Amino acid sequence: MKISVDDYKKFVTNKLLEHDVTEEHAGIVTEILLYADSRGIPSHGVLRLPHYIERLKHQSIKSNPSLQYNRINDVITQLNGDDGLGHIVAKYAMDEAISIAHKKGIGVVSVHKTSHSGAVGYYAKMAAEKNMIGLIFTQADALVAPYGGKEAYLGANPIAFGSPTGKDFPMVLDISTSKVSFGKVMIEKEKGNKIPKDWGLNDQGVATDNPSDVVALQPMGGAKGYGLAILVDILSGVLAGTNTGRDIEPMYKDLTKPRNLGQFFLVINPSFFGTSESFINSMASMVSSLQGCAPQEGFDKVSIPGERANLKEKDVLENGIEITDEQYEFLIS
Ligand SMILES: NC(=O)c1ccc[n+]([C@@H]2O[C@H](COP(=O)([O-])OP(=O)(O)OC[C@H]3O[C@@H](n4cnc5c(N)ncnc54)[C@H](O)[C@@H]3O)[C@@H](O)[C@H]2O)c1
Known part of the structure; x- marks a missing residue:
């Protein structure tokens, strides 16, 4: 079903207010869930709200965290998220990294004691909207087998970057x-489909085409994605002093235990490497050249990361947002 964006915001915010989240914080979480739901990432939108609410009830996510900033030097801040909602901690971490980079050219924020922060492209877009390059690395609990391994060890460990483009949308890869x-395995399961054998492993560590049997995913791009997933755990976990790999507190098991996740934010201010204008002009020219590349058979055009999501978002903001009946029932309950 479709609901208006205003209703979506009202329902989601009210749910959070009911659990003692402050109005300011509820507004931030609502905006980031809306970002996911309006840009074609429903797996990280309101779908996750019941889980966050359960954790707020169990106090493994604090409704009113007291974030602590440890400013190591001019460019590095360590941020203790005090087990707050991950969206709030990540938003403030990115604000801090942008503010440092504004003054010093580079801003680095290492976060610990946080929780699930949703679609991390949101934070990359924040930097791009300030005409800066933003990178975010986020550890997650074990779900992906190391390249050549039989069992899940690493998380889905996302990487996002954002950059201004000089066009009417920022570049966002997430x-x-x-x-x-x-989520994609689950969708095929619901449809009764088989899946390609290189998606996941069963409990014997063997590649399977049965989505019901998948207990571990394969890394993106084989050994290359595996290496990047390790990099994410190093930057977001080892540097921050949090647990890594399969020692990370799972999202869905014991809801009474805080997750103590780590995250890493890096913002680069192009105006320290030339002028902001020259950077943006070069980006605009790169984007135009990419868009001008001839598409392969089966593609309508060559797209820029974030371009399609931006169009989708515009449509949703004008015409309303698609949510499931179950999600609607939860929101109005
Ligand atoms: N917070 C967490 O712990 C956590 C963990 C895992 C994943 N996630 C989130 O899950 C979401 C989904 O991740 P995913 O790996 O399934 O994403 P995906 O495979 O759908 O890839 C999305 C990215 O690919 C780019 N893309 C897709 N089609 C394109 C095209 N035709 N041309 C150019 N670019 C294109 C998009 O710009 C987008 O940034 C992300 O938002 C991620 O942050 C979060």
Whole structure:
């Protein structure tokens, strides 16, 4: 079913307010869930709200966290998220990284004691909207087998980057480092379809085409994605002093235990490498050249990361947002 964006915002915010989240924080979480639901990432939108609410009830996510900033030097801040909602901690971490980069050219924020922060492209887009390049690395609990391994060890460990383009949309790449998301396996299961054998492994560590048997995903791009997933765990976890790999507290098991996740934010201010104008002009010319590349058979055009999502978002903001009946029932309950 479709609901208006205003209703979506009202329902989601009210749910969070009911669980003692402040008005400001509820507004931030609502905006980031809306970002996911309006840009074709429903796996990270309101679908996850019941889970966040359960954790707020169990206090493994604090409704009113007290974030602590440890400013190590001019460019590095360590941020203790105090087990708050991951969206809030990540939004403030990105604000801090942007503010540092504004003054110093580079801003680095290492986060610990946070929780699931949703579609991390949102934070990359924040930097792009300030005419800066933003990179975010986020660890997650074990779901992906290491290249050549039989069992899940690494998380889907997403990487996102954003950059201004000089066009009417920022560039935003936002990808997990698994071959596909677990959500895509679930969708094929619901449709009764088989899946390609290179998506996942069964409990014997053997490649399977039965979506019901998948207990671990394969890494994106084989050994290359596996290596990137390790990089994510190093930057977001090892540097921040949090658990890594399969020692990370799972999202869905014991809801009474805080997850103590780590995250890493890097913002680069192009105006320290030349002028902001020259950077944006070069980006605009790169984007135009890419868009001008001849499409392969089966493609209508060559798209820029974030371009299609931007069009989808415009449509949703004008015409309303698609949610499931079950989600609607939850929101109005
Ligand atoms: N917070 C967490 O712990 C966590 C963990 C895992 C995943 N996630 C989120 O899951 C979401 C989905 O990740 P995913 O790996 O399934 O994404 P995906 O495979 O759908 O890839 C999405 C990216 O690919 C780009 N893309 C897709 N088609 C394109 C095209 N035709 N041309 C150019 N670019 C194109 C898009 O710009 C987009 O940034 C992300 O938002 C990610 O942040 C979050």
